[in-house]
Amino acid sequence: MNYQIDVTIDAKGQKCPMPVLLASRAARKLESGQILLVEATDGGSRTDIPSWAKDTGNELLERTSEDGVYRYIIRKK
Template sequence: MDQQFDATADAKGQKCPMPVLLASRQLKTLRPGQVLLVEATDGGSKSDIPSWAKDTGNELLDSSVEDGIYRYLIRKS
């Protein structure tokens, strides 16, 4: 995951639905076209974050997992 991002939503250690809620709050502070990095440790985020991004009309640019941390890059529409 080498892409630049403008803000981070740190949801490590949080259980569902907190990763989505924290991402949503942080994304509201960004302008269209800016990119949010979401970091989570909850395995449920593998389906929750991509679904949330799609449902809200934002673009999931990338997702990865390393050392139990799931990372998602989302471009605000």
């Protein structure tokens, strides 16, 4: 699907827990309903980002991976 991305977080090259911390900081600045894209290369993000989204009540709309880059599209609660 195509989403209107409001903020993109480039966490490529960052190790756990940085992708989640960067996503969390960015999400705090978003309005409800805005969309966050997180791009990461850390394999741990495959479980960490979806868990963070669920735990914080945010909605994981989509997750994909291509060429070792994991992409997560999250809607702020």
